[in-house]
Every structure is written in structure tokens, then in C-alpha cells.
Amino acid sequence: MDNMEFTSSYSIKGIFREILRYKTGVFSLLIFAILILMSIYAYLRMPYEKAKELWNDSQAWLKYPRNAIPTWLAFFSGKNLPKNIYLKEPKEEIISDNPKVIRYTYNIDYTYDDFPSEFNIFLNSSFKENPPNLKIYWINPYGDRILLAEKTQRADKDIFYIGNEFSIEQKFTDYYKEKLGFYPTFPITIMKGLFGDIETQQVKKGTYRLEIEVQFGDKSDTIQIEPIIYGKVYGVAGTDHLRRPLELGILYGTPIDLAFGLGASLSITIIQLILATISGWYGGWVDNIIQRLTEIYMLLPFLPLMIMISLFYKLTIWQLLIVLIILSIFGSGIKTQRAMVLQVKTLPYIEAAKTYGASNMRIVFLYIIPKILPPVIPGLIISIPAYIFLEAILSLFGVLDPTEPTLGRIIEEAFQNGALYKGFYYWVIEPSLIIVLLAVSFALLGFVIDRIVNPRLKEV
CATH class of the missing domain: 2.60.120 (Jelly Rolls)
Incomplete structure (x- = not known):
């Protein structure tokens, strides 16, 4: 097998140009552009802390209708439903x-x-x-x-x-x-x-x-x-049991969940990449310690641990992000990336770097990591939805901070108040649709990038 087979000659800039050649890639970038513009609009409209305070102020919404359906949904009812x-x-x-x-x-x-x-x-x-x-x-x-x-x-x-x-x-x-x-x-x-x-x-x-x-x-x-x-109709997203307009929760919850998923995936991937490179490059007792820790981490029941910690300490979403990174430092990705490092370290340009006296840190960070980074990017992107779903799951279990306006929290409150039983389907569907849209967009983008950086998939 050619040692260069698993790597790609594309730079980050080159990968972006290649993405624009695929319809799925353009679709994903379009969704991301909409979400970014939505996030910018939200924070220009109102600072997050003020929006959070307003979201949790029940007195601020007394003049809004309770459990009102969205205006666009009223068109499908066939009736002229009352407004305030x-x-x-x-x-x-x-x-x-x-x-x-x-x-x-x-x-x-x-x-x-x-x-x-x-x-x-x-x-x-x-x-x-x-x-x-x-x-x-x-x-x-x-x-x-x-x-x-x-x-x-x-x-x-x-x-x-x-x-x-x-x-x-x-x-x-x-x-x-x-x-x-x-x-x-x-x-x-x-x-x-x-x-x-x-x-x-x-x-x-x-x-x-x-x-x-x-x-x-x-x-x-x-x-x-x-x-x-x-009335029984209000706004573009309707209202909940506390009369709060759901567009406010969705508008601020989407960038929070997006930031959580990106932050978790990026941090965990970078840390694992560095540890895998150090493990594969140094070998010996350093490699042995990192691999044994990785195997121990792989045996830990991840989700039950997250639920238990969140339940005991009532974590905010940002504290949850720190705990998530700590529990995922020695993940299974280290073994995959270590295998790539073992192939790259035998390449001629690495031998040349050692010959002219390049330090170990210089070889690790300037020669090896940039070489194995392109094949790692698809996994980084595809893992983002998993962390967004994790926030939603923990919110559904009711173990996160109830004052945080996230998509998962909106869904959890909908279930707690019998939204589906009472016919308030929009209350569940709207935040769920945003989560699914995020997941599909990242998945499609990950598949496109994997096709670009993986020569075998590119030939298919």
C-alpha cells in the first residue's frame, strides 16, 4: 500500500473550492450561511444575557397568548383563527x-x-x-x-x-x-x-x-x-405554556447548540490529534501510557456518566462542554489517527527533517499533523451533530440548567407540558426540525469532504 494513499494533497483552501463543485456541499454551506446570519441577527437584536433574562421572566409575557399556533400554520386550518x-x-x-x-x-x-x-x-x-x-x-x-x-x-x-x-x-x-x-x-x-x-x-x-x-x-x-x-395565533413560531414566543428561544437556542457542537467537536478532535501524533511519534512508554488510557476511556459508559454528573451538579451548557471534553480526551479516534502517524513517520521528508536536526515538536506540529489533518476533518464535521443531539438528550432527561434557552430545553418543556397530547405539534416540531437540519447539513458536508480527501471515494 502506498504510504500516501490515506492522505490528501488538498489544502484547506483547496478543499473549500472542491466543496463548491458538489450540490450537497453547496446546500450545506447555504444552510450554514443562513444559521450564521440568524445568529448575527439575534445578537445584534439583543445581547444573549438580556435574552436569557427575558426568556425566564414570566411577567414579561403576560400580554401574549398562551399556546398560540404560528401564523403560517393557521393558513392550513381553513379557519380565520383569532389574533390578539x-x-x-x-x-x-x-x-x-x-x-x-x-x-x-x-x-x-x-x-x-x-x-x-x-x-x-x-x-x-x-x-x-x-x-x-x-x-x-x-x-x-x-x-x-x-x-x-x-x-x-x-x-x-x-x-x-x-x-x-x-x-x-x-x-x-x-x-x-x-x-x-x-x-x-x-x-x-x-x-x-x-x-x-x-x-x-x-x-x-x-x-x-x-x-x-x-x-x-x-x-x-x-x-x-x-x-x-x-387569540390562538401568534408570530412565526407560536408561543408556549408560559406565553413566551418560541422564535426567541429558537433564535438564541440555535447558535448556542451550534457553538456547543462545534466547540466540543473541534476541541476533542484537536486534543486527540495531538495525543495520537505524540503517541505514534515517540512510541515506547509514552505510546504505552496513552494507549492504555485510551482503552480505559473506551470502556467507560459515556452517556450514564454524563447524566450522573449533570444530575448531581446541575451543569450549565458551557460547564457540560468542559466535562464532555475531559471525558472524551482519550477517545477511539486516537487509535485511528495513531495508525496514520505511524505511516507518515516513515516518509522520506520526515527522515530528511530528522537529518537536518529538526526538533521533535517541530516535526510533530509542522510536518506530521498538517499531513494527517485533511483526512481527520470529515470525522470532525460529522461528529458535530452527535454533540448537538447529546445536549438535546440531556435536556430531555431534565439534568441541565433549566434557565438556558436551548433547542433541547424547548423540546423537554414541550414534553413536560403534554404538547403532543394537547395538539401543540409545532412546539416539538420546530426545534426538532432545526436540530435535524443541523445534523443533515453537517453530515452532507462531512461526506463531501471525505469524498474529496479520500482518493478511493473520489474514484467511485
Whole structure:
């Protein structure tokens, strides 16, 4: 066998030019370009630490719909699904000066084919002593005026969760009983009571009116009211159980997973390459120690060890990367690369280097490693998806930092909250699709590079 058979005459620049000759190579580079641009956009839009803090701040997402499907997915439903309706600029009418009573009226043109998901009223008031008292009325297209609730604001900033009030549900049940002439045999939810047709129990399209009468404790008291009728559609990626837009998690989780996979693969490959070269070049007791350590590492149960360490110490993804590198230093790649070193060290130019007095380190780093590097690159690239999948697996086991917005964490939270059981398929499919796309891209690129640097595959 020719000692040059396993190596390639291509430089890194030459390999890149060769990649562009293959359609799969161009496809992979295109995917990487999109991911890099997406990462740049994410970090220009908001620093990672701020995005992480925002992702874990449940109060920041209170005005977003819960478990809303992506906008593009709504096109396949065949329905005009509701979006968030933000009620602003009400008509103000002074009812009384002493005590100060103001009526705020909001008109709502409801044209959607499905019921809203929730209805909340956000309050922000300024008062001297006594907080404002509110009477909330709902006027439907039939002209019926229904008193939904009478409440006193509990603090300067407060939220009335209309959709969670059992008393309102009971009022709508009584309302349907009065209109139908008998006790309804079907369940009356608050959303159906607000926007339902009495006879068909379907959505009643038309003009609705929300009236809020506010009685202030003092004439100088003020209030800001923001009613929100929550929809079932939001954004390009939808929302999760905490109302967080999934595009934020995917936008920042993708570069994190990509950096994790690249960092792990690059670090482990370089370390193993150096150890394999030292082992093959020096031989003797140095070679013996490295090979025995490699055999011990190959016997260790890698995944159970990673799960155990992550479970005990609750590692962040970057701490996990360090542990992963330590547990993979003496991997099986050392034996493969050592075999290549043993062939390269017998080549004439190595003998010439020894003759003119080149040091061992110079021969190892300037003559041997550059020679065996091209055949190692395909393995480096193909191993990246494995490390990305490892992060996802550990996240699914729930052993990583729950505050880190990664693709694996998004999938884990989807399973924890029964996304598939409840029909929120997008919650699982979107991050999974990104992971699969990353894996396929790296795999195709690895195969192309292997074909370039491996003369036998190139002839096929």
C-alpha cells in the first residue's frame, strides 16, 4: 500500500473550492450561511444575557397568548383563527362628579371563526387612599347588557382574569337558561358566553361592546385600562405554556447548540490529534501510557456518566462542554489517527527533517499533523451533530440548567407540558426540525469532504 494513499494533497483552501463543485456541499454551506446570519441577527437584536433574562421572566409575557399556533400554520386550518385584540382609545363618559365615576366604552368588531383563548384586563392606577371600584359590563350583538363582575382594584397595578372567574361562568349559564327556556345541556365556558351564538353554540360574529364603570375614591385619582382579548395565533413560531414566543428561544437556542457542537467537536478532535501524533511519534512508554488510557476511556459508559454528573451538579451548557471534553480526551479516534502517524513517520521528508536536526515538536506540529489533518476533518464535521443531539438528550432527561434557552430545553418543556397530547405539534416540531437540519447539513458536508480527501471515494 502506498504510504500516501490515506492522505490528501488538498489544502484547506483547496478543499473549500472542491466543496463548491458538489450540490450537497453547496446546500450545506447555504444552510450554514443562513444559521450564521440568524445568529448575527439575534445578537445584534439583543445581547444573549438580556435574552436569557427575558426568556425566564414570566411577567414579561403576560400580554401574549398562551399556546398560540404560528401564523403560517393557521393558513392550513381553513379557519380565520383569532389574533390578539388590544382594546385601546376608549370612549370616555363622565357619569358622576361626586363621587367621581367614569364609563370607558370599547367597541369590538369580532370577525373570526373561532373563540378567543382568554380575556384579561390590565389596570394601572394612581389613587390617594381608596383604590378604584370597577363594574364590568358586556353588550353582545343581541343588545343584551350583562354585568360580568364588580371588583375593587387590589394594588396600583392589577390584572382581572375574566376567563378564570367561576362567577362569570355561572352568570352566562343563567343567561343561556333564560334565553333558551331550559337549562343548557352543553357546557357554557366564559369564551362561549362572551362570543357564542345562543342557538348554534358557534361563534357569533358581529359588534360587541365592553363597558367599564370606574368609581374613584378621590377626584385626583386616575386609571389606565388595557383590556386584551387573547387569540390562538401568534408570530412565526407560536408561543408556549408560559406565553413566551418560541422564535426567541429558537433564535438564541440555535447558535448556542451550534457553538456547543462545534466547540466540543473541534476541541476533542484537536486534543486527540495531538495525543495520537505524540503517541505514534515517540512510541515506547509514552505510546504505552496513552494507549492504555485510551482503552480505559473506551470502556467507560459515556452517556450514564454524563447524566450522573449533570444530575448531581446541575451543569450549565458551557460547564457540560468542559466535562464532555475531559471525558472524551482519550477517545477511539486516537487509535485511528495513531495508525496514520505511524505511516507518515516513515516518509522520506520526515527522515530528511530528522537529518537536518529538526526538533521533535517541530516535526510533530509542522510536518506530521498538517499531513494527517485533511483526512481527520470529515470525522470532525460529522461528529458535530452527535454533540448537538447529546445536549438535546440531556435536556430531555431534565439534568441541565433549566434557565438556558436551548433547542433541547424547548423540546423537554414541550414534553413536560403534554404538547403532543394537547395538539401543540409545532412546539416539538420546530426545534426538532432545526436540530435535524443541523445534523443533515453537517453530515452532507462531512461526506463531501471525505469524498474529496479520500482518493478511493473520489474514484467511485
